[in-house]
Amino acid sequence: MSFLNPEEKDVNQFERKILIIMRVFLLIAGIYITIFGGINGSERIFGVLILFALLIINAPAFFTRHKIRAIPIEIELLILFMVLFELVCGDALGLYVKLPHYDNFMHFMLPLYVALIGMMAVYTMYYYGRLKASYWEMAILIVIITIGFGGMLEMGEYTYDKFLANGPVGEITGNTQMQGSPTQNALDDTMNDLFTDTLGGIVGAVLGVFFIRRAEKSGGHWKVADEIERMGEP
Known part of the structure; x- marks a missing residue:
């Protein structure tokens, strides 16, 4: 199990694929926004928050070598969609204003x-x-x-x-x-x-x-x- 290889046991494969896509997309978006900013080039803080959210979600399982299990895939997907709509779309892309x-x-x-x-x-x-x-x-x-x-x-x-x-x-x-x-x-x-x-x-x-x-x-x-x-x- 890893960031790009979520736990497969009792996991719907469609949900698993969506989870991998969301993780990769938000990781790339977080790095890009942190380096280059968002719509106006001054939204780097939101890139940092995206990366921090990914860290918080995955840190317990990673640092305990999965003695503490990752959160259920359903909950992680909901949280990742929150991050997408809020930090990427709303803040970094400025949809709150647009x-x-x-x-x-x-x-x-x-x-x-x-x-x-x-x-x-x-x-x-x-x-x-x-x-x-x-x-x-x-x-x-x-x-x-x-x-x-x-x-x-x-x-x-x-x-x-x-x-x-x-x-x-x-x-x-x-x-x-x-x-x-x-x-x-x-x-x-x-x-x-x-x-x-x-x-x-x-x-x-x-x-x-x-x-x-x-x-x-x-x-x-x-x-x-x-x-x-x-x-x-x-």
Whole structure:
């Protein structure tokens, strides 16, 4: 097993190929953006963040010689797509500025991914007897957590705009204002983001219930629970 040769056991081969493509693409993109910058040549920090994300994802398994298992392929793919849409497309390629509604798209997709990963985690606890709840109770819990996650993002954006955008940190990131957009003022943008975060969280949680139900109809269970449970095993 390696960066270009993910674990093959119990892994869908299509997912495995997509994972390899995403790893290689983001590695190349991270190196290129770190050296040359993004759309304006001044976005090198986002290249560093891309490489850092790849390091964090793969470091535990690498440095422990796989005594700590790599995260499940489903979760890694979701994280890599977050990195792609946020750091590569949104930041390095400037789609947040170029496309008026790209911010809305991201405030839908990121909570969706977070909610789906959350459903994987709580279902694992449920399946292995550490949580007692119905699937819809799990979904409601994850939606509430996702809304909190969206609120934290908005507080982060406000803090950046208020205290960091015009200082040394702003110079590194291009002095871009996080709140507001070409079509909305800061307040409308914030509230729109929160509503969109909530919608994304609901869709992600419902997808989680769908995948659970689909697995049960096939006479089994959502296999990602086994992968998550095995992560800490030698």
